[in-house]
Amino acid sequence: MTPSAIIVIGSGLAGLTTTSQLLTHRIPVLLLERFPKPGGNSIKASSGINGAPTRFQPLPSLDSIATFQTDTINSAGGPYISATGAEKARRERLIATLTERSAEGIYWLTDEVGVELSRVARLGGHSVARTHRGSGKKTPGYDIVSTLLGRVSADELFRMETERRVTRILKEEGQEGGRVVGVEYAVVKEGNQTVVEQAYGPVVVASGGFAGDARGLLAQYRPDLAGIPSTNEEREGTQPLLQEIGAAVVDMEQVQVHPTGFVEGGDGEAMVKILAAEALRGEGGILVLGDGRRFVNELETREKVTGEVMERAEKLPTKARQWDVKLVLDEGAAAALESHLGFYMWKGLIRKTTVGELGEEMAALEGTLREYVDVVSGKKKDEFGRESFGNWTITEVKPESVVYVGKVTPVVHFTMGGVVINELSQVLDAQGRPIPGLWAAGEITGGLHGQNRLGGSSLLECVVFGRIAGDEAAAFYKGLAPSAQ
Numbered sequence: 001m002t003p004s005a006i007i008v009i010g011s012g013l014a015g016l017t018t019t020s021q022l023l024t025h026r027i028p029v030l031l032l033e034r035f036p037k038p039g040g041n042s043i044k045a046s047s048g049i050n051g052a053p054t055r056f057q058p059l060p061s062l063d064s065i066a067t068f069q070t071d072t073i074n075s076a077g078g079p080y081i082s083a084t085g086a087e088k089a090r091r092e093r094l095i096a097t098l099t100e101r102s103a104e105g106i107y108w109l110t111d112e113v114g115v116e117l118s119r120v121a122r123l124g125g126h127s128v129a130r131t132h133r134g135s136g137k138k139t140p141g142y143d144i145v146s147t148l149l150g151r152v153s154a155d156e157l158f159r160m161e162t163e164r165r166v167t168r169i170l171k172e173e174g175q176e177g178g179r180v181v182g183v184e185y186a187v188v189k190e191g192n193q194t195v196v197e198q199a200y201g202p203v204v205v206a207s208g209g210f211a212g213d214a215r216g217l218l219a220q221y222r223p224d225l226a227g228i229p230s231t232n233e234e235r236e237g238t239q240p241l242l243q244e245i246g247a248a249v250v251d252m253e254q255v256q257v258h259p260t261g262f263v264e265g266g267d268g269e270a271m272v273k274i275l276a277a278e279a280l281r282g283e284g285g286i287l288v289l290g291d292g293r294r295f296v297n298e299l300e301t302r303e304k305v306t307g308e309v310m311e312r313a314e315k316l317p318t319k320a321r322q323w324d325v326k327l328v329l330d331e332g333a334a335a336a337l338e339s340h341l342g343f344y345m346w347k348g349l350i351r352k353t354t355v356g357e358l359g360e361e362m363a364a365l366e367g368t369l370r371e372y373v374d375v376v377s378g379k380k381k382d383e384f385g386r387e388s389f390g391n392w393t394i395t396e397v398k399p400e401s402v403v404y405v406g407k408v409t410p411v412v413h414f415t416m417g418g419v420v421i422n423e424l425s426q427v428l429d430a431q432g433r434p435i436p437g438l439w440a441a442g443e444i445t446g447g448l449h450g451q452n453r454l455g456g457s458s459l460l461e462c463v464v465f466g467r468i469a470g471d472e473a474a475a476f477y478k479g480l481a482p483s484a485q
């Protein structure tokens with residue numbers, strides 16, 4: 001059967017990037033999305049996307065592909081260090097591909113797609129500023145996703161169908177293990193009747209991670225995280241659909257707990273939280289315990305900062321598992337994140353106050369800030385090892401000094417594990433052989449980030465491996481259906 005289109009599952013950044021690339025090759029695309037609205041978790045991304053080196057990084061830019069690679073490897077930790085043989089080589093090639101093609105990915109977004117990404121912050125685990133976002137009011141995830149969606153929607157070869165939940169990948173058995181020929185999906189029709197339909201064609205899976213799958217895959221792989229709130233809406237993981245047809249998975253127990261989700265007002269019991277973007281710390285914010293003492297280098301990797309919070313902070317008396325930590329910004333850090341702050345303050349997650357007013361509940365805060373000012377000015381070395389201070393500008397701490405403060409707690413955020421791919425975004429089976437007709441990109445895939453993903457590298461993997469998946473699937477389609485060229 002000649003397929004009429006390539007099927008892309010999921011309308012987040014990985015799916016939209018793949019789609020855009022397929023359309024560039026003039027291949028028809030059928031995009032299937034389970035929810036009524038496109039965008040996935042990608043639309044929520046609030047800190048930015050990595051690229052090294054780019055013309056947007058502050059001068060003198062000390063960044064290079066090699067530095068980005070070293071930071072990624074250091075962050076990946078145990079699973080990278082202990083891998084051997086073909087597995088080690090594959091992890092190395094994924095990291096090399098991500099970092100070598102990062103600048104090209106940023107320039108694709110800015111120069112071809114038309115997204116502005118001129119602001120660059122330094123996030124945890126990065127040795128320089130390399131996480132790009134726009135200077136305007138839109139958050140990077142929303143800005144990138146909506147611009148890409150507008151671009152692909154204008155193309156006559158593009159068709160998106162929402163409220164289509166893919167339930168099965170169809171594989172034709174045959175020589176060399178067979179090949180993927182389509183998908184089955186559930187549609188809810190009038191009268192709430194669920195109907196199963198099929199679509200035929202090569203498949204690119206871009207259905208995201210399972211950090212919102214508390215009752216399913218998270219409970220299976222990380223029961224110890226039960227009760228910790230998440231930044232992700234409830235949505236089941238899709239790795240099992242691929243495992244059913246022979247795909248291998250890796251690092252499934254590697255789940256990122258982000259150190260800072262906002263504990264909302266009210267009773268604070270919400271299990272889905274708004275993320276306190278890492279850029280808040282990158283642009284100068286600090287973390288303090290309930291009484292106002294600092295306790296960590298805020299720009300350590302997420303894994304390390306979360307570990308310190310759980311060890312050093314008091315538990316909150318809530319049903320949800322939460323800890324008593326506050327994020328504090330001075331006016332300079334707040335100015336650098338004006339549009340974010342506007343949103344968080346409107347939501348009541350961060351309030352503007354003074355050091356004096358906070359003194360009652362946080363007795364140690366004034367002393368902490370005095371000491372910190374000496375660290376920023378270079379008079380003192382930071383006892384926790386922080387070396388970069390964003391746009392922290394306050395030089396003298398008085399009771400009337402303005403600060404911005406919000407309650408934060410660790411939140412389940414991202415899944416590093418997923419289906420095994422190679423550097424061509426092909427999905428591999430347990431023997432390491434590509435499954436013909438099947439590619440995957442984005443958070444559905446595993447192995448690249450090891451035990452800790454660096455902030456900004458998820459949007460980047462969607463762009464880099466989504467573009468590769470688009471190129472590879474296009475070549476396959478042309479070979480499969482010469483008449484369609």
Ligand SMILES: Cc1cc2nc3c(=O)[nH]c(=O)nc-3n(C[C@H](O)[C@H](O)[C@H](O)COP(=O)(O)OP(=O)(O)OC[C@H]3O[C@@H](n4cnc5c(N)ncnc54)[C@H](O)[C@@H]3O)c2cc1C
Pocket residue numbers: 009010011012013014015032033034035038039040041042043044045046047048049050141164165166167206207208209231232235238275413414441442443444455456457458459460462
């Ligand atoms: C609040 C928040 C802030 C973040 N900030 C950043 C940041 O600043 N920088 C960064 O790099 N990363 C950030 N991340 C992580 C990043 O946004 C995601 O990891 C990334 O966008 C994943 O993209 P994706 O395309 O792989 O998946 P998603 O964007 O999640 O898209 C997957 C899509 O597939 C659909 N889908 C799933 N299953 C099915 C199915 N069975 N059938 C049909 N459709 C299906 C989903 O509904 C969804 O629309 C953040 C994440 C969150 C939650």
Ligand SMILES: *[C@@H]1O[C@H](CO)[C@@H](O)[C@H](O)[C@H]1NC(C)=O
Pocket residue numbers: 190191192
């Ligand atoms: C369909 O489901 C929705 C949501 O659960 C419900 O509000 C509605 O009444 C249902 N309609 C029918 C015809 O059963």
Ligand SMILES: *[C@@H]1O[C@H](CO)[C@@H](O)[C@H](O)[C@H]1NC(C)=O
Pocket residue numbers: 331332333335336337391393
């Ligand atoms: C840094 O802070 C100062 C002082 O509040 C502010 O005027 C300036 O705009 C900030 N810089 C950036 C890049 O936002």
